[in-house]
Amino acid sequence: MKIAAIDFETANRSMASVCSVGVSTMDDGAIEENAFYSLISPAENVCYFDPFNIGIHHITPEMAETAPCWTQLYPDLLDVLQGGIVCAHNARFDMTCMKETCRNTGHAVPALRYFDTVELSRHVFPQLAHHRLNDMCDYLKIELDHHNAASDALGCLMIVERVMERSGIYDIEELLQRTGTHLHLLK
Numbered sequence: 001m002k003i004a005a006i007d008f009e010t011a012n013r014s015m016a017s018v019c020s021v022g023v024s025t026m027d028d029g030a031i032e033e034n035a036f037y038s039l040i041s042p043a044e045n046v047c048y049f050d051p052f053n054i055g056i057h058h059i060t061p062e063m064a065e066t067a068p069c070w071t072q073l074y075p076d077l078l079d080v081l082q083g084g085i086v087c088a089h090n091a092r093f094d095m096t097c098m099k100e101t102c103r104n105t106g107h108a109v110p111a112l113r114y115f116d117t118v119e120l121s122r123h124v125f126p127q128l129a130h131h132r133l134n135d136m137c138d139y140l141k142i143e144l145d146h147h148n149a150a151s152d153a154l155g156c157l158m159i160v161e162r163v164m165e166r167s168g169i170y171d172i173e174e175l176l177q178r179t180g181t182h183l184h185l186l187k
Contacts (some may be wrong), residue, residue, distance in 0.1 A: 001172055002027040002084025004035070005117075005157035007149045008097040009057040011064070015096045016104035017046035019064050020057070021073075022149030023080050024157045029170065031157065036080040037150040039067035043104055057147040070105045078110055085172055085183070089133040089156045091116035095186050112186040115176055117159045123179040124163050 003026045011017040023036040041047075041064050049061045088094035091114055102109045121131040128139060133155055137144040142158045145151035160172070169175040176183055 003157065003160060003172055004081050004084050004086050005153045006086055006088050006094055007152035007156065008094050009059060009147060009149050010053060010097065011042045012048050012050040012053055014046045016100040017042045018097050018101050019059050020149040021077065022153035024154040025080065026157055026161065033154050034150050036077055038073050039064050040073065041065065041067045041069045043070065046104065070101050074107055081112060086112045086114040087117050087156060087160060088114065089117045099186065109187060113183055114186055115181050115183050117156050120163060120179055120181045121159060123181055
C-alpha cells in the first residue's frame with residue numbers, strides 16, 4: 001500500500017498560512033523523494049511572514065511571492081496523496097494546516113487516512129528521551145535539512161522505512177496495529 005509523508009511550513013502562527021509543502025511517497029517498498037514539493041503563496045488574509053517563522057524555515061515573502069497559491073497546487077497535491085495512507089511527524093500540526101488552508105480558501109477538506117510518526121516512534125523507541133523529527137533522524141542515521149518541507153517529509157517517510165526494516169513488517173496497516181499506532185481520518 002502507498003504511504004505518503006507530508007510536511008508543511010507556515011508563514012506565521014495561522015495554520016492556514018502554509019508557505020511550502022513537501023511530500024515523499026513509498027509504494028511497494030519503492031521510495032520517491034520529492035514526489036511533490038512547492039513553495040506556496042499564502043492567501044491574502046494570512047500572508048504576513050512572521051520573522052520568527054522565517055528564522056525557522058528561511059522562506060521569505062519574496063520567495064513565496066511568485067509561488068503558486070493553494071488553489072493552483074491543490075489538485076496536484078491531492079493526486080499524490082490519494083490512494084494511500086498519509087503520515088506526518090507531529091501529524092496534528094500538518095493535518096490542521098491542510099484542513100485550515102482548505103477551509104480558508106474554500107476547498108473541500110480531503111478525506112485522508114493518516115498516522116503520526118511521533119506516536120509510532122514513541123511506541124517503537126520508548127528508550128529515547130525525545131522523539132522530535134531531528135532527534136529521530138539523528139538516531140536512525142537519516143540525513144535531514146530540518147524545516148525544509150521536502151527534507152522533513154522524506155525524513156518522516158524514512159522513519160517508517162526503518163521501523164519496517166527493524167520489525168520485518170512491511171504492511172503499513174499491520175505495522176500500525178502491532179505497534180499500537182492510531183490511524184486517523186481527516187475530514
